[in-house]
Amino acid sequence: MMDKYTKWQIAGIYACLAVFLTFILLPFFEMFMASLRPLEHLFRSPYQFWSDDFSFQAYSDMWVTVPLLGRYIFNSIFIAFSVTFLTMIFVVPAAYAFARLKFPFKNATLGVFLGVNMFTGAVLLIPLYRVLRTLGLLNTYWAMIVPGVAFLIPTGIWLLRSYLEKIPVELEEAAFVDGASRMYTLRRVVLPLAVPGLIVVGVAVFIGAYAQQFLFAITFNQTRELQPLPAGLYEFIGYQSVTWNEMMAAALVGVLPVMVIFLFLQKYLVAGLTAGAVKE
């Protein structure tokens, strides 16, 4: 058969995969090893890869060193979920309009949205700070949610639009001919059919929101209780000492919930990318 490999080819593929995955997973492995090392071993020279007194002590100590750690983990996920939810509310109607309807300035409008992709928060921080202050949102959850939503709307529209274009238009026409209003058609005909696409776009938006909260958090939020995990981790850098092992343990534990969620969603994600982003 065409897909049949010789023994050597299979060995070669596995060898290359091993190198590739080592590169991808090395930092996680290193963080895990670091979390096991007692602090006084860190500056030991010469370097020792393995030592006998590895312990999981850091995994219980970290909750004491940074009492708000649990809150930070929650904040991260809460902010990412809120961003995803709000983004989808803006994205769904707009993506539908771009996918299906003809309207004046359609291409120009789409261009504006895509243009936003060229900015990141870092370019607009100063005026964004002022806008958020004017709106009275500084030092609230909103200070981290609102900019996140704005920068993810274009990506969401882009992904969902190409997904919606693949849904057969006949169903909508049928509903429309039967006298359903446009809004009704959108809610009751298009949306149910688009559920897989909505999940995919939602997951992609969530990843964006979860991965990029650091900058907005350190710039727009001074309230300790509201900080997301990446910003909260810096509390392990204390006045007297840096408890590196606890910091690494906290980082690993902190991302665990989301990693587990993705384990279940990964099929959707890969399948959805195929459907949404590949063929125009």
Added chain:
Amino acid sequence: MIELTNQQALAEGARRKTLPVGLFAWLLVAPAMIFILVIVAWPLAETIRLSFMEADLGGETYVGTQNYQDLLESRKFHQTITRTFYWMFISVALKLVLGLVGATLLNAAVPGRGLFRVLVMPPWVIPIAIGCIGWLWLYNGYFGVLSGMAQRLGITDGPFEFLAYKSSAFYSAVVTDVWVGVPMVTLFFLAAMQGVSRDLYEAAWVDGAGRWYRFRRITIPQIMPVIISMSLLSAIFTFNSFEIIWILTEGGPRGATTTLIVDTYKTAIGNYKFGEGSARAVIIVVLLGAFSLAYLAFLNRINRKFGTK
């Protein structure tokens, strides 16, 4: 809102005069548009205005194009621009090549590939800042495994601090940036490869085409649209990549990793020179806009020449 039953709603829709399609479409687009205008366009306009000001915590005075003139004359700024483009090209090239290799490997029909596909995702899924903390540790001379192993193997005499020297710091940052970007590129390429029709491969196979030939003549051309869109997307991400450099080196040592975005942040937020920072921000927007337009124009020409869609 009252939930109508199906039939009521259908009847309702028939009775009512439906909205003109253009108006309806604009009603759908308007919320997203207004949001973007307030959170992105308004700050952008502010940035442009501020770039003509001498502005700090104390206040603003109009200085005309002084900020831009200073930048144009500054050799340091020219170096920063060159460095940024170098950073972008080298990092994007590596992401594309590694992504292509990775996707090909993950697409190979070997046992366990489902698991491997999952294992590629973590760098993409976790907060960038957290991944960077891991790399910070890896690059450490005293307790990082890289320096540690190098010492063990006798490659270096003592601890080697990857982030302490100009060129090693730069390339270390590139590696981390590639690490953050590769999973997404890989998965998009993989998805594209799975979308290629098997018939094409089988036809070529029947005709006796080898693997490499099939890869070059079928896979690559078929996934070209995705390669093109991913390269533009990666280029923009990489150009704007801030957190990675900031966490690893804060732009140092001696400016070796200062890209435009880091320079902008340092000027505006670090030194409170809002005017000068804004001028830099405007230059970033102009450069990226010009780059994207040039890239798209280039693509259009290729498309027309080869008549592919």
